[in-house]
Amino acid sequence: ADNLKVAAQTYGSSRGDTDYWPGPLSVNEGTIDSTTCRDWDRFFKVTGESIERHINLYTAAKDQNIMYDPALIPEDIKSWPARGNPYFYEIFGFKLPNTNEGLAPFFDQNGNGIYEPAVGEYPRLAKGGCRNYADEMIFWIYNDAGGFHTQSFGDAIRIEVQAMAFAYQTNDEINNMTFQHHRIINRAVASIDSTYFSLWIDPDLGCSTDDYIGCDPES
Numbered sequence: 001a002d003n004l005k006v007a008a009q010t011y012g013s014s015r016g017d018t019d020y021w022p023g024p025l026s027v028n029e030g031t032i033d034s035t036t037c038r039d040w041d042r043f044f045k046v047t048g049e050s051i052e053r054h055i056n057l058y059t060a061a062k063d064q065n066i067m068y069d070p071a072l073i074p075e076d077i078k079s080w081p082a083r084g085n086p087y088f089y090e091i092f093g094f095k096l097p098n099t100n101e102g103l104a105p106f107f108d109q110n111g112n113g114i115y116e117p118a119v120g121e122y123p124r125l126a127k128g129g130c131r132n133y134a135d136e137m138i139f140w141i142y143n144d145a146g147g148f149h150t151q152s153f154g155d156a157i158r159i160e161v162q163a164m165a166f167a168y169q170t171n172d173e174i175n176n177m178t179f180q181h182h183r184i185i186n187r188a189v190a191s192i193d194s195t196y197f198s199l200w201i202d203p204d205l206g207c208s209t210d211d212y213i214g215c216d217p218e219s
Helices: 032-041 048-063 087-091
Strands: 044-047 136-143 160-168 177-186
Touching: 044 177
Parallel strands: none
Antiparallel strands: 044 136, 136 160, 160 177
């Protein structure tokens, strides 16, 4: 309908100006309440070391033809906010949404779309990577519809962003990099057309008050 909608961010809510809030949006209306924002104001971290230990414990139980004891599952594996996680409510005290788009990605051992660590399932990368999981992965969800846009003063797009940062411990340049994957879901009633994305950065050369940069085209 030719309506311009904007969500932008500079230094974050510490300065009182923000267009983004934590948490997933409702499917039909693209809304969120303050309780849900507060519940999701967190990051979910898992390490490759925990995943490997979990896989080894599950494999050992399977080889012995015994049930994998849930008490042995590493805490960060149990805490992963993947669709249908049976341990999530007990740990955090609030329920996971159940949507077709899903939540945090995971290796789906039996293909039923439900995260079940007790059958050997574990967090994984959504895309890319040398392996299907990294040495450290951090997942979080945020949106642009949790309140008034005090940064851009633009109308809410009503997008839900499922983000993951991940890194590898290596002996080359990869060791000094952090990779990010952002899944952007339109929760608004109307479709979105002509969409643009960019990164806002504020690099400093030493002190932030003396960043004088210029050029001499004639030299």
